[in-house]
Amino acid sequence: xxxxxxxxxxxxxxxxxxxxxxxxxxxxxxxxxxxxxxxxxxxxxxxxxxxxxxxxxxxxxxxxxxxxxxxxxxxxxxxxxxxxxxxxxxxxxxxxxxxxxxxxxxxxxxxxxxxxxxxxxxxxxxxxxxxxxxxxxxxxxxxxxxxxxxxxxxxxxxxxxxxxxxxxxxxxxxxxxxxxxxxxxxxxxxxxxxxxxxx
Numbered sequence: 063x064x065x066x067x068x069x070x071x072x073x074x075x076x077x078x079x080x081x082x083x084x085x086x087x088x089x090x091x092x093x094x095x096x097x098x099x100x101x102x103x104x105x106x107x108x109x110x111x112x113x114x115x116x117x118x119x120x121x122x123x124x125x126x127x128x129x130x131x132x133x134x135x136x137x138x139x140x141x142x143x144x145x146x147x148x149x150x151x152x153x154x155x156x157x158x159x160x161x162x163x164x165x166x167x168x169x170x171x172x173x174x175x176x177x178x179x180x181x182x183x184x185x186x187x188x189x190x191x192x193x194x195x196x197x198x199x200x201x202x203x204x205x206x207x208x209x210x211x212x213x214x215x216x217x218x219x220x221x222x223x224x225x226x227x228x229x230x231x232x233x234x235x236x237x238x239x240x241x242x243x244x245x246x247x248x249x250x251x252x253x254x255x256x257x258x259x260x261x
Contacts, residue, residue, distance in 0.1 A: 115154070118149065119159075121259070122146060122257050125144075125252050126252065127141045129141055129250050130250075141166065142167065143164060158193065161203075163186070164186050165182075167184070173248060184211075186211070187210075200225055201236075203221070204220065206218070217244070221240065221241050224256065234256075234257075234258045235256070235257060236257075
């Protein structure tokens with residue numbers, strides 16, 4: 063009976079996560095035609111052979127953050143997250159970026175040797191990263207940050223990697239992976255998909 067209860071609980075948990083992912087995919091499918099229309103409109107409005115280097119890049123990210131959990135049956139909790147990146151590119155290779163992520167759920171983590179339980183309510187992560195871009199579109203990032211949450215806030219260090227696929231007219235799609243390590247709490251890792259525009 064206990065095994066049936068455990069499997070039922072796990073099935074309900076994964077079913078909820080799949081529903082959340084499906085909602086985000088539907089939203090993505092609805093947004094892609096809008097992006098395509100915007101790209102086409104910009105293409106017709108730009109003068110031919112106008113070459114310039116856009117220094118700013120903004121991006122919206124849809125992601126999932128994997129958080130160590132206090133639940134005995136599971137090793138990680140998967141938290142949906144939204145992100146907003148604002149970057150300034152000094153050159154084709156080097157940039158500095160303000161990267162902001164909001165985790166869209168309340169959850170409990172364990173920290174310390176005494177397994178202290180700490181509730182986290184929709185934490186906001188802000189990082190100031192240095193970015194280096196290879197000619198093939200691979201971007202490395204590293205920088206300090208701060209997680210803001212009403213119960214307790216933490217300093218953190220972020221390292222990440224993303225790959226920019228250019229769609230033309232300074233639009234891009236960028237799958238990303240980054241790892242956050244906190245000074246006095248848990249570490250997390252995130253996978254995300256970014257939609258960016260240079261201007």
